[in-house]
Amino acid sequence: MKRFFAQLYLWLLLALLYAPILIIAIFSFTESKVLGNWTGFSTELYSSLFSGGAQSSLLNAIKNTLSIAVIAAIASTILGTIAAIGIFNMRGRKKQVITFLNDIPMLNPDIITGISLFLLFVSVGISQGYTTVVLSHIAFCTPYVVLNVMPRLQQMNPNIYEAALDLGATPFQALRKIIIPEIRPGMVSGMILAFTLSIDDFAVTLFTKGNEGLETLSTYIYADARKGGLTPELRPLSTIIFVVVLLLLIIINVRAKRNAKRKQAM
Amino acid sequence: MKFVAKIFNKRANWAIPYAIFLALFVALPLVLILVYAFQDAEGAFSLDNFRRFVEQPEAVNTFIYSIGIALITTILCILLGYPAAWILSNRKLNRSEITVVLFILPMWINILVRTLATVALFDFAKLPLGEGALIFGMVYNFLPFMIYPIYNTLQKMDHSLIEAAEDLGATPWKVFRKVTVPLSMPGVMSGIMMVFMPTISTFAIAELLTMNNVKLFGTTIQENINNGMWNYGAALSLIMLVIIGITSLFSDGEEQNDSESLI
Numbered sequence: 033m034k035r036f037f038a039q040l041y042l043w044l045l046l047a048l049l050y051a052p053i054l055i056i057a058i059f060s061f062t063e064s065k066v067l068g069n070w071t072g073f074s075t076e077l078y079s080s081l082f083s084g085g086a087q088s089s090l091l092n093a094i095k096n097t098l099s100i101a102v103i104a105a106i107a108s109t110i111l112g113t114i115a116a117i118g119i120f121n122m123r124g125r126k127k128q129v130i131t132f133l134n135d136i137p138m139l140n141p142d143i144i145t146g147i148s149l150f151l152l153f154v155s156v157g158i159s160q161g162y163t164t165v166v167l168s169h170i171a172f173c174t175p176y177v178v179l180n181v182m183p184r185l186q187q188m189n190p191n192i193y194e195a196a197l198d199l200g201a202t203p204f205q206a207l208r209k210i211i212i213p214e215i216r217p218g219m220v221s222g223m224i225l226a227f228t229l230s231i232d233d234f235a236v237t238l239f240t241k242g243n244e245g246l247e248t249l250s251t252y253i254y255a256d257a258r259k260g261g262l263t264p265e266l267r268p269l270s271t272i273i274f275v276v277v278l279l280l281l282i283i284i285n286v287r288a289k290r291n292a293k294r295k296q297a298m
Numbered sequence: 299m300k301f302v303a304k305i306f307n308k309r310a311n312w313a314i315p316y317a318i319f320l321a322l323f324v325a326l327p328l329v330l331i332l333v334y335a336f337q338d339a340e341g342a343f344s345l346d347n348f349r350r351f352v353e354q355p356e357a358v359n360t361f362i363y364s365i366g367i368a369l370i371t372t373i374l375c376i377l378l379g380y381p382a383a384w385i386l387s388n389r390k391l392n393r394s395e396i397t398v399v400l401f402i403l404p405m406w407i408n409i410l411v412r413t414l415a416t417v418a419l420f421d422f423a424k425l426p427l428g429e430g431a432l433i434f435g436m437v438y439n440f441l442p443f444m445i446y447p448i449y450n451t452l453q454k455m456d457h458s459l460i461e462a463a464e465d466l467g468a469t470p471w472k473v474f475r476k477v478t479v480p481l482s483m484p485g486v487m488s489g490i491m492m493v494f495m496p497t498i499s500t501f502a503i504a505e506l507l508t509m510n511n512v513k514l515f516g517t518t519i520q521e522n523i524n525n526g527m528w529n530y531g532a533a534l535s536l537i538m539l540v541i542i543g544i545t546s547l548f549s550d551g552e553e554q555n556d557s558e559s560l561i
Contacts, residue, residue, distance in 0.1 A: 038391040045382055046400055049438065052415030053407075055422050067418050111316055118313025130313060133320040136328070141499035141542060143516055147523055147535050148327030151334055154528070171323040174316070203307055232408055234502065239523070253410045257506050262414065270411045277406045285399055 053274055060267035081265040090265060093252035100248060101230035104169035109223040111170065112177025117211065119178065120185040137172040145172055146239030153240065160242025168240045169230045176229065177222035184218035334532035347533030357518060364515035368497040371436040375444035375493045376486065383448035405442045412439055413503045427509050435507040436497050444489040451485030495542055
């Protein structure tokens with residue numbers, strides 16, 4: 033009986049959490065411009081989302097979002113990994129300072145990060161656009177890469193690296209053959225996190241995108257919603273985003289579980 | 299070239315590129331907020347921006363109102379989220395891990411998409427947009443961020459403590475009050491940080507949920523920056539930073555690990 037009420041509570045809360053998304057998903061299968069007005073089943077919105085035409089600005093925004101996320105994720109993974117190795121080998125005060133600075137972008141609210149970078153770009157006189165957005169995304173993504181790589185370095189046996197050097201490997205060879213294979217899982221999860229954070233970002237992008245018409249998905253939705261009428265194609269788009277995220281999370285969870293089971297079996 | 303190679307032989311020096319990057323893109327921008335906040339439009343030192351804030355009842359009211367909304371949201375999230383986290387972590391009441399994933403999932407969906415969905419729900423239910431929609435939307439957006447850290451601490455909790463309390467004759471309610479709740483406090487603190495901070499600093503969400511009728515502090519900051527009032531905007535940002543600094547004193551910096559161990 034207790035279990036029944038507990039489950040009831042959970043599912044009521046979930047229903048509340050998912051009702052908005054479900055409504056969007058249901059009404060993505062009808063043509064009506066106004067949400068809540070069912071004009072019969074149709075996949076028209078899905079095809080017009082991908083056929084471009086009048087909605088090409090939306091497609092452009094999606095492309096920008098993805099390309100910015102890919103560049104930011106790769107750049108911050110490289111920068112963050114090298115930095116983590118450096119920080120790991122640092123001692124004393126210097127290490128404290130750099131760790132503190134590394135924590136700031138994670139603790140700061142997005143709006144503060146956005147405004148501070150905006151002030152940087154205007155006071156240096158750089159015109160804002162694609163490059164400034166990418167730089168800003170690298171700035172708030174890299175700390176998460178460092179955070180993910182660091183535990184792997186701590187688990188690593190330091191003697192292996194020394195042994196490689198003693199056997200005549202150059203530091204670069206030792207990095208490629210010894211360190212990177214050991215810390216790869218941390219780099220991968222850092223990169224995935226950086227990619228997700230970049231795609232998800234709204235506030236920082238808004239303040240650093242300048243006014244030359246660069247839009248990412250978030251800023252496009254924002255501009256669109258402010259105009260009053262929401263582009264109907266946003267409904268199928270939100271639905272697709274939701275389903276993709278759902279599938280990704282399920283895959284990650286199933287994999288984690290399988291790994292755990294394999295470990296137990298060993 | 300040889301000189302460069304020599305520097306990088308010492309692995310601590312590998313952090314140098316990132317240290318320069320941090321100085322340019324993290325430290326310097328924050329210093330600029332401070333500099334702009336204490337300057338007038340001509341660049342001379344002045345306290346006018348702060349005087350203007352204190353003397354404008356509208357700005358102060360927005361500020362207090364935002365803190366109020368953030369507090370209400372945080373309290374509602376604790377009231378709704380704590381029982382959920384407790385049930386999720388309790389093996390007798392919940393055996394499926396899928397429900398846990400279902401609660402975490404919305405955290406990974408773009409906040410604007412989620413907000414639009416809330417607007418859609420209110421449209422669909424023919425409810426008016428406004429303060430009610432704002433609070434619903436905030437709770438809807440940030441509830442998973444409260445549930446997850448609490449669930450995490452409850453999950454890691456040493457269950458022998460509960461059994462010990464039961465063996466010693468404590469009633470279930472007493473066990474909950476005297477053992478479970480105190481032990482889960484770090485999670486609650488993380489949750490408060492993860493809900494209160496974003497609620498107080500959001501801007502776009504309030505605009506969309508109230509048809510621009512209710513203004514939050516974040517919106518005020520954004521409007522000033524957009525309209526070229528950089529100095530005043532920087533001063534307001536500084537005030538927000540102070541509030542957030544005070545809030546984070548109450549938490550112990552655990553929220554990072556909680557939010558990022560998701561993947």
